[in-house]
């Protein structure tokens with residue numbers, strides 16, 4: 466089973482970040498030519514957090530939608546151009562498009578296999594909605610059948626795409642125009658299509674993987690690139706993994722092991738870096754009143770405003 470262990474070790478890294486302002490955003494980060502999902506003893510090693518079946522474990526069987534969507538606000542996305550960094554198999558990307566009515570949303574992931582999964586997810590959602598329209602009254606409806614097939618599929622077990630059953634068909638028809646996916650390394654080489662600037666950029670449970678693979682330089686590149694790609698007034702929604710969880714993934718490759726030892730910007734300093742060094746004007750902690758409950762928020766979700 467894939468697992469990002471979140472609770473071992475102290476969370477208090479306590480290292481300095483005062484040098485961050487002076488760092489140029491790395492145009493090309495330290496070379497990292499690792500291939501995702503390399504097999505070691507027939508076991509997949511997700512060196513970028515590029516887990517297959519991520520949502521099967523992340524969302525959980527008893528939740529009908531990813532709880533992170535509950536703290537997000539329609540006005541951040543409705544009619545807006547959005548970007549989802551590290552989209553994995555696209556569940557969150559598609560759910561946000563459906564639930565909040567984006568003008569466009571692009572999911573980017575470093576792993577081509579996850580991008581294929583995301584295209585599969587989108588086609589499945591579309592097919593479900595189309596069958597719903599054409600055979601609304603059929604016994605054992607298409608919805609139920611497709612819902613079952615989604616649930617049984619190896620990559621998407623028991624996860625419901627938000628809004629699947631309550632969106633008007635017309636809205637769904639446009640999802641192919643609204644949602645797109647691209648393979649790319651956000652901190653090295655990926656370029657935004659047609660020089661787009663976004664109103665909302667999501668980076669959920671990705672920062673640790675960028676940090677471990679490209680070190681502090683990669684992390685600062687992530688933040689600078691997000692800042693550059695955001696429209697004035699835009700929002701950056703960040704769900705950083707805690708320092709304690711780095712420990713468990715530090716040895717996924719030699720590069721992560723080496724970077725782990727040299728990290729000087731612990732996650733508890735990200736907020737200061739984004740406000741004081743990168744230049745975001747304010748932050749809201751979306752989960753401050755919810756953390757520690759049984760609602761699925763074991764990590765903070767922060768919204769930074771440009």
Ligand SMILES: C[S@@+](CC[C@H](N)C(=O)[O-])C[C@H]1O[C@@H](n2cnc3c(N)ncnc32)[C@H](O)[C@@H]1O
Pocket residue numbers: 513514515516519550551552553554557573574575576579649650651652653668669670671674675
């Ligand atoms: C743990 S998953 C999180 C998926 C999703 N954001 C969520 O929270 O539901 C991390 C994802 O980030 C992707 N990723 C890691 N480093 C990346 C990079 N440099 N550029 C783009 N995607 C990256 C991985 O392939 C993986 O799919």
